[in-house]
Amino acid sequence: MSQPTIPSLIGETDQILARLGVEKKRYQNGTLAARSPITGEMLAEVVEASAADAADMIGRAQAAFQQWRSLPAPRRGELVRLFGEELRAHKDDLGRLVSIEAGKITSEGLGEVQEMIDICDFAVGLSRQLYGLTIASERPGHRMMETWHPLGVCGVISAFNFPVAVFSWNAAIALVCGDSVVWKPSEKTPLTALGVEALYRRAAERFGKDAPADLLMVLQGGRELGEVLVDDPRVPVVSATGSTRMGRAVGPRLAKRFARAILELGGNNAAIVCPSANLDLTLRGVAFAAIGTAGQRCTTLRRLFVHDSVYDALLPRLKAAYQSVKVGNPLEDGTLVGPLIDKAAFDNMQRALEAAIAEGGKVTGGNRFTVPGRDEAYYVHPALVEMPAQCGPVSEETFAPILYVMRYNELSEAIALQNDVGAGLSSSIFTNDLGEAETFLSVAGSDCGIANVNIGPSGAEIGGAFGGEKETGGGREAGSDAWKAYMRRATNTINYSGALPLAQGVKFDV
Ligand code: NAD
Numbered sequence: 001m002s003q004p005t006i007p008s009l010i011g012e013t014d015q016i017l018a019r020l021g022v023e024k025k026r027y028q029n030g031t032l033a034a035r036s037p038i039t040g041e042m043l044a045e046v047v048e049a050s051a052a053d054a055a056d057m058i059g060r061a062q063a064a065f066q067q068w069r070s071l072p073a074p075r076r077g078e079l080v081r082l083f084g085e086e087l088r089a090h091k092d093d094l095g096r097l098v099s100i101e102a103g104k105i106t107s108e109g110l111g112e113v114q115e116m117i118d119i120c121d122f123a124v125g126l127s128r129q130l131y132g133l134t135i136a137s138e139r140p141g142h143r144m145m146e147t148w149h150p151l152g153v154c155g156v157i158s159a160f161n162f163p164v165a166v167f168s169w170n171a172a173i174a175l176v177c178g179d180s181v182v183w184k185p186s187e188k189t190p191l192t193a194l195g196v197e198a199l200y201r202r203a204a205e206r207f208g209k210d211a212p213a214d215l216l217m218v219l220q221g222g223r224e225l226g227e228v229l230v231d232d233p234r235v236p237v238v239s240a241t242g243s244t245r246m247g248r249a250v251g252p253r254l255a256k257r258f259a260r261a262i263l264e265l266g267g268n269n270a271a272i273v274c275p276s277a278n279l280d281l282t283l284r285g286v287a288f289a290a291i292g293t294a295g296q297r298c299t300t301l302r303r304l305f306v307h308d309s310v311y312d313a314l315l316p317r318l319k320a321a322y323q324s325v326k327v328g329n330p331l332e333d334g335t336l337v338g339p340l341i342d343k344a345a346f347d348n349m350q351r352a353l354e355a356a357i358a359e360g361g362k363v364t365g366g367n368r369f370t371v372p373g374r375d376e377a378y379y380v381h382p383a384l385v386e387m388p389a390q391c392g393p394v395s396e397e398t399f400a401p402i403l404y405v406m407r408y409n410e411l412s413e414a415i416a417l418q419n420d421v422g423a424g425l426s427s428s429i430f431t432n433d434l435g436e437a438e439t440f441l442s443v444a445g446s447d448c449g450i451a452n453v454n455i456g457p458s459g460a461e462i463g464g465a466f467g468g469e470k471e472t473g474g475g476r477e478a479g480s481d482a483w484k485a486y487m488r489r490a491t492n493t494i495n496y497s498g499a500l501p502l503a504q505g506v507k508f509d510v
Helices: 010-020 051-068 073-089 091-102 106-126 165-177 190-207 223-231 244-256 279-295 308-324 343-358 411-419 434-441 482-486
Strands: 032-035 042-046 142-150 153-157 180-184 216-218 237-241 260-264 269-273 301-307 362-364 383-386 402-408 426-430 450-453 487-495
Touching: 010 042, 010 091, 010 190, 032 190, 042 190, 051 153, 051 180, 051 216, 051 223, 073 091, 073 106, 073 165, 073 190, 091 106, 091 190, 106 165, 153 165, 153 223, 165 180, 165 190, 165 482, 180 223, 190 216, 223 237, 223 244, 237 244, 237 482, 244 260, 269 279, 269 411, 279 301, 279 308, 279 402, 279 426, 301 308, 301 411, 308 362, 308 383, 308 402, 343 362, 343 383, 343 402, 402 411, 411 434, 426 434, 434 450, 482 487
Parallel strands: 153 180, 153 237, 180 216, 237 260, 269 301, 269 426, 301 402, 383 402, 426 450
Antiparallel strands: 032 042, 142 487, 362 383
């Protein structure tokens, strides 16, 4: 099946970058090709940093930290508030650029910028709430307390699929915590990073001289620049978001120098549909989580366990939804599924589908369609695969819209299967039975960092701590008390007694 062609996005991208305030010299005649998955065309040639530039930036960020850490936290919050204002004012442009560079549908591109605004708001409030505890001392005339101090340079490495939101989860929090930030965005989405950097600069200019010039810097380039951040002893904390393969490389290197790692890695997320589930709601929840963002969210639903008693009622409806969903140009109204990021993603998807068929899977969808003149754009119909068991490719994350569906009879069996994979990011149960819902959320239930009831596993809000267990890396970002990873805790004991009693009754008279 072929579609009408899609107009070039080069001119529009240029206009957006100009409105955001990005200098042309940053994205002309460079060595990093910025592409749009919508058309497959090259949009710009971004200037990359060298390893020496990266080392230099880290040094400057460290100097900026020395100044920034002494500013009171609520004042630091003011810079993040101004950044949030810039994001609000330029939401349409930045959201459009996210869609152009990452291939997201319009509402998801805008939603990503909204998420940045939300985390800025959260961080502004947090800047007055970096609380430490006061602790009862066992010694008379003593007081104990905790003080939270900034850590230093925070390295941020981000993935293509949330090119700007994940940066802001880290940067907004790190900045109010008193850290400086060096960001290595995905090499597949350098233009959105340029746009964000320009908006941050506007905010910093309005904030004035209290914001050091090198407080936030962007390192454009590939994984080797990420490696510089990971190995540099002047970077005490690195937040790295991407594949489990990347985490396996990054984690041990950070551990070797005792740096703090916030790892946000791959997911292989499941949902369980119970006999009492509201099937209308389930259908919508499953469809958004499995098909949305063309299956390219870390929280995308990839495995569905459906109780035998409702399988035959749900499956035909799900298949019909798969067949009717509009796939194509994500900038057009009504489109729900945009392109895959590149050919490698398409090849991985086809390999996984072949492997599933070899294991007895029955595939609906999954086929590519081409757009005239846009041979480098990879549009696929989302794939629904009925599997006889959890085997072969079902156990791995394939970063594409493939949903494997399996039957179950006992909830304990479904929970065991859902937990029996390497990743531990997100999970859901659809049920109206309180006992089943609570079991799923209990210690004997889901082993993931995110466990939901009657919504799919994707689409998290920033207020909660985001992240997962096992091969997902164990890191937490965004809301709740995730900020603690960006600071160091000092425990203080103050003696105002005039005597020197020792803890645990120890005697040491000299
Ligand atoms: P990727 O691992 O290919 O790249 C992610 C980032 O890591 C890029 O900036 C890349 O340059 C850098 N990188 C790669 N290898 C590195 C190394 N050895 N040292 C330092 N930096 C390195 O991932 P991707 O294809 O951009 O994104 C998709 C993956 O990200 C999926 O697995 C998805 O589940 C995961 N993801 C996870 C979360 C989460 O919060 N858990 C969020 C978004 C994406």
